[in-house]
Amino acid sequence: AQKITQTQPGMFVQEKEAVTLDCTYDTSDQSYGLFWYKQPSSGEMIFLIYQGSYDEQNATEGRYSLNFQKARKSANLVISASQLGDSAMYFCAMRESFGNEKLTFGTGTRLTIIP
Amino acid sequence: DTEVTQTPKHLVMGMTNKKSLKCEQHMGHRAMYWYKQKAKKPPELMFVYSYEKLSINESVPSRFSPECPNSSLLNLHLHALQPEDSALYLCASSQTVQTSYGYTFGSGTRLTVV
Numbered sequence: 001a002q003k004i005t006q007t008q009p010g011m012f013v014q015e016k017e018a019v020t021l022d023c024t025y026d027t028s029d030q031s032y033g034l035f036w037y038k039q040p041s042s043g044e045m046i047f048l049i050y051q052g053s054y055d056e057q058n059a060t061e062g063r064y065s066l067n068f069q070k071a072r073k074s075a076n077l078v079i080s081a082s083q084l085g086d087s088a089m090y091f092c093a094m095r096e097s098f099g100n101e102k103l104t105f106g107t108g109t110r111l112t113i114i115p
Numbered sequence: 116d117t118e119v120t121q122t123p124k125h126l127v128m129g130m131t132n133k134k135s136l137k138c139e140q141h142m143g144h145r146a147m148y149w150y151k152q153k154a155k156k157p158p159e160l161m162f163v164y165s166y167e168k169l170s171i172n173e174s175v176p177s178r179f180s181p182e183c184p185n186s187s188l189l190n191l192h193l194h195a196l197q198p199e200d201s202a203l204y205l206c207a208s209s210q211t212v213q214t215s216y217g218y219t220f221g222s223g224t225r226l227t228v229v
Contacts, residue, residue, distance in 0.1 A: 035217050043203050045158070045220035091157055095217075102171070103148075103207075103218055105157035 003027065004092050004106035012112050013082050020067070021077040021109050023092030029053075031097040034075040036066065039089040039108075048090075051075055079111075087113045118142075121206050121221035129229055130196060136224045138189040138206030147189040148218065149181060150205040158205055164189060165211070196228045 005024045013019045025034065036048040051059045051066045059066045067076040079086055092106040119140045128134050138147065146165050150158035163171035164183040172181075178200075180192040189206055203225050207218035 033217070037220075042222065043205075043225065044222040045205060045207075045218075047217050047219065050217050102160050102163075104160075108157055 002106075003104045004094055006092055006106035006109050008109045009107070010110045010112070012114055014114050015084060016081055018078060018080045019082050019086075019111065021079070021090050021092075021111065023075045023077065023106060025073050025075060025092075025094050027073075027094065027096055029097040033095045034066070034068070035093045035095070035103070036064070036075075036077045037091045037093060037105075038086075039091065041088070045091070049077065082113050084113050084115060087111060119206055119208055119219050119221035121204075121224050123224060124222065125225045125227075127227045127229060128193065128196065130198070132196075133192070133194045135193065136191040136204055136206075136226075138191075138221055139187055140208045140219070141187055142208065142219065143186075143210075144208035144219070145186060145211050146209045147183060148207040148209075149189070149191055150207065152203040152205060152223075154202075162191075193226075196226075198228050201226055201228045 003026050007022055032053045034051045038046045038048055049059050049061045049064045049066050051068045058068050063080045065078045067078055089108045089110050091108045093103050095103050122137045148163050149161040151161050152158040160173050161175045162181045167183045178195050182190040203223045205223045206221045209218050
């Protein structure tokens with residue numbers, strides 16, 4: 001079974017609008033971390049935001065926020081006031097508990113911002 | 116210094132060549148990783164080094180040989196590769212392998228095997 005599921009292969013959003021990128025995950029661990037990365041066409045993976053499984057508040061970093069719904073195993077990324085430079089591939093990823101060093105990625109969502 | 120530096124950025128090699136990819140970080144991170152990413156796919160883990168010791172090998176073919184000479188440096192030695200090994204190779208590091216630490220990625224080496 002997929003550990004990380006991103007159901008939106010591609011999204012087109014008007015500039016200045018907010019956008020939500022979906023991510024659901026599957027784990028039996030109590031301790032885990034959820035991450036979002038941005039990958040522009042140049043290839044580098046840029047860290048955006050982190051949410052720990054024990055964090056009670058949703059993470060925020062500037063225009064990025066993570067809508068964490070633990071019971072639903074959902075960790076959606078919200079980008080407010082989208083900009084043309086936000087056009088990129090976005091990956092949701094999970095790191096499970098001690099002894100499992102992998103960062104497992106979802107299949108990604110390609111976001112295109114329309115002027 | 117908050118970067119992971121990968122060299123070279125692009126590499127074209129023949130199937131009989133031997134080449135190496137280099138990754139360097141000076142953030143004091145003690146875990147380093149190699150990932151392989153094919154076009155339009157997510158990165159896939161190849162190797163994990165923790166405190167300079169290989170801790171995970173994801174059943175990678177022996178034509179890929181990792182090496183961690185010290186805590187700042189990670190190499191990937193390539194020999195007798197196949198065209199299907201053409202991909203973006205990403206190096207990453209994290210403080211340790213604990214859950215809460217995310218990765219810092221390098222910008223990758225785009226490898227083409229001809």
